[in-house]
Amino acid sequence: MNTGARRLTLGAPVRVPCGTLSVRGSDRPRVAVRVAVSDGSFTGHGEALPLPGFSSDDADTVLAVLAALAGTTLRLPDAGTPGARLNAALAPLAPLLAGSPSARFALECALLEAAAQAEGRAAARWLAGGRTLQPVAVSVLLPDDERAPSAAAEAAARGHRVLKLKITIPGRSPADEDRLLAAVRAAADAAAGPGAVALRLDANGALAPADAPARLAALARHGVELVEEPCPGMPPPLPLPWAADESLADPARAAALLSLPPGRRPAALVLKPALLGLARCLALADQAVAAGIGLIVTHAFDGDTGFAAACALAQALPVPPLPCGLAPHAGLERDCPAAAWLPPAAGPGLLPPA
Numbered sequence: 001m002n003t004g005a006r007r008l009t010l011g012a013p014v015r016v017p018c019g020t021l022s023v024r025g026s027d028r029p030r031v032a033v034r035v036a037v038s039d040g041s042f043t044g045h046g047e048a049l050p051l052p053g054f055s056s057d058d059a060d061t062v063l064a065v066l067a068a069l070a071g072t073t074l075r076l077p078d079a080g081t082p083g084a085r086l087n088a089a090l091a092p093l094a095p096l097l098a099g100s101p102s103a104r105f106a107l108e109c110a111l112l113e114a115a116a117q118a119e120g121r122a123a124a125r126w127l128a129g130g131r132t133l134q135p136v137a138v139s140v141l142l143p144d145d146e147r148a149p150s151a152a153a154e155a156a157a158r159g160h161r162v163l164k165l166k167i168t169i170p171g172r173s174p175a176d177e178d179r180l181l182a183a184v185r186a187a188a189d190a191a192a193g194p195g196a197v198a199l200r201l202d203a204n205g206a207l208a209p210a211d212a213p214a215r216l217a218a219l220a221r222h223g224v225e226l227v228e229e230p231c232p233g234m235p236p237p238l239p240l241p242w243a244a245d246e247s248l249a250d251p252a253r254a255a256a257l258l259s260l261p262p263g264r265r266p267a268a269l270v271l272k273p274a275l276l277g278l279a280r281c282l283a284l285a286d287q288a289v290a291a292g293i294g295l296i297v298t299h300a301f302d303g304d305t306g307f308a309a310a311c312a313l314a315q316a317l318p319v320p321p322l323p324c325g326l327a328p329h330a331g332l333e334r335d336c337p338a339a340a341w342l343p344p345a346a347g348p349g350l351l352p353p354a
Helices: 059-069 082-097 101-118 123-128 148-158 174-192 212-222 251-258 278-290 304-316
Strands: 005-010 014-023 026-038 043-048 073-077 162-166 198-202 224-228 242-244 268-271 294-297
Touching: 005 101, 026 059, 026 101, 043 059, 043 101, 043 304, 059 082, 059 101, 073 082, 073 101, 082 101, 082 123, 082 278, 101 123, 101 278, 101 304, 123 304, 148 162, 148 174, 162 174, 174 198, 174 212, 212 224, 251 278, 268 278, 278 294, 278 304, 294 304
Parallel strands: 162 198, 198 224, 224 242, 242 268, 268 294
Antiparallel strands: 005 026, 005 073, 014 026, 026 043
16 A cells, blocks of 8 residues: 655756767767756766767667656655555656657666665665565676777676677677686686686677578587577577567567567667666566576666666666676776675665765
């Protein structure tokens, strides 16, 4: 039964240039839109930092949406699951937020921080809704070039046990890709011991469905844990476990993937809260667990606030996730430890790992 609601007023958004981040070999200028909600006693901060070429919206869209909502009072229920509480608070704004997932995520982060502060809890504990927090191992995304083997050796020596590498990079032949993966495997084995480190590959949907089975069978010899988003559409039967990532942006496609028979469904869902939202990630996590599907949480090269929210989500999941893509990246303002496991949740409120 709902016993009441916390009333929080949404402030005016602020546009903040955030420099340039190099992603997949191209420089991407970034602009953050920051916003706050307050009930007079507690203030929560949110940030939208769309990634050009990846996000479905941009900073101009986010700014226009949040500026139109400035001064709005949000009502966050005092009872219910964390996802239901966030959804209820933002339901009246749904028509405006529908075109800007980044704006919605910023508001979710702001509500999360204010509510966690008011209740004296770390953000991860607020999102867990009474569940025990999970231990979260951290995977490392390697460079796409000749630096990958040395980066693999350094990460393996720090204790990371899953290393991720992009495949099907334009301009790189399968033979060159095989040589790079073999060098990464050798470097990881030398640093941590033979087979101690698994490789996670990410095709970003670039493999043709007809070619994917043979190509992945050839790559399996490198000790591959799974392949993220191997090809567009519903993939054919594959010789390696696979994870759904970009596919989850479409709710209908996500539902179709979850309903596949056990031999065809993904081995894991990759949850990116900056693109999917915190509430939807929590709902997808519950559906995945019910279907026996694993979970991975990763950032989308977020700023400090979004990165902290992604880390909190990973610790709040209903089951321990697979190693998560939550290593610090160059776009963060605050120094975070490059550790093999996320540190315990800090609080109260929404704080990056320290």
